[in-house]
Amino acid sequence: xxxxxxxxxxxxxxxxxxxxxxxxxxxxxxxxxxxxxxxxxxxxxxxxxxxxxxxxxxxxxxxxxx
Amino acid sequence: xxxxxxxxxxxxxxxxxxxxxxxxxxxxxxxxxxxxxxxxxxxxxxxxxxxxxxxxxxxxxxxxxxxxxxxxxxxxxxxxxxxxxxxxxxxxxxxxxxxxxxxxxxxxxxxxxxxxxxxxxxxxxxxxxxxxxxxxxxxxxxxxxxxxx
Numbered sequence: 678x679x680x681x682x683x684x685x686x687x688x689x690x691x692x693x694x695x696x697x698x699x700x701x702x703x704x705x706x707x708x709x710x711x712x713x714x715x716x717x718x719x720x721x722x723x724x725x726x727x728x729x730x731x732x733x734x735x736x737x738x739x740x741x742x743x
Numbered sequence: 744x745x746x747x748x749x750x751x752x753x754x755x756x757x758x759x760x761x762x763x764x765x766x767x768x769x770x771x772x773x774x775x776x777x778x779x780x781x782x783x784x785x786x787x788x789x790x791x792x793x794x795x796x797x798x799x800x801x802x803x804x805x806x807x808x809x810x811x812x813x814x815x816x817x818x819x820x821x822x823x824x825x826x827x828x829x830x831x832x833x834x835x836x837x838x839x840x841x842x843x844x845x846x847x848x849x850x851x852x853x854x855x856x857x858x859x860x861x862x863x864x865x866x867x868x869x870x871x872x873x874x875x876x877x878x879x880x881x882x883x884x885x886x887x888x889x890x891x892x
Contacts, residue, residue, distance in 0.1 A: 701822070702820075702822040702823065702824065703820040703822050703824070703825070705820075705824070705889075705892055706822050706823070706824040706892075708892075709824060709892045714892065715824055715827075715892065717823070718823050720823075721823060
């Protein structure tokens with residue numbers, strides 16, 4: 678699974694730390710999600726969707742391996 | 744309807760047990776207990792001459808209790824990723840612990856035969872040794888998984 682959270686974060690002009698605080702996780706978790714090392718839960722994905730005001734499919738993309 | 748209610752109640756109880764974590768301050772209490780236990784073990788082994796079996800038992804139990812408190816206490820920043828990493832570290836510790844319990848008696852037996860000619864009789868590992876090893880592996884893996892996340 679790949680994602681464009683870094684891009685969405687840049688559009689909102691917020692740092693990893695600010696995004697982490699907004700959705701209630703640690704900065705390291707945001708860093709791991711952006712680096713595709715961790716796939717977040719549905720709850721976290723929906724929180725991101727609400728914050729970015731976009732459907733989850735817009736910033737989480739299935740890769741060929743999935 | 745009644746059966747459904749009983750199932751829900753059982754599930755809630757299971758969830759409570761699974762999600763049980765102590766607050767972060769127990770991490771510091773655990774570290775303090777482990778430190779005191781290790782210092783006491785050294786003092787007992789190298790300084791004290793008297794045969795104090797009770798002290799040996801208490802320090803062993805203190806070490807286990809301290810490591811257990813460290814293991815089940817929450818992080819400063821607890822989120823879904825730390826919960827996943829903790830679960831992974833428990834799984835690894837369980838597998839490594841079983842392998843250790845299976846292999847280590849043979850290693851100890853072999854080494855004692857090489858070091859002391861004639862060697863010692865084959866003996867199985869004690870519960871303290873296995874549990875301490877498993878908790879050590881869990882804490883170490885959890886720390887490393889968090890570091891490289």
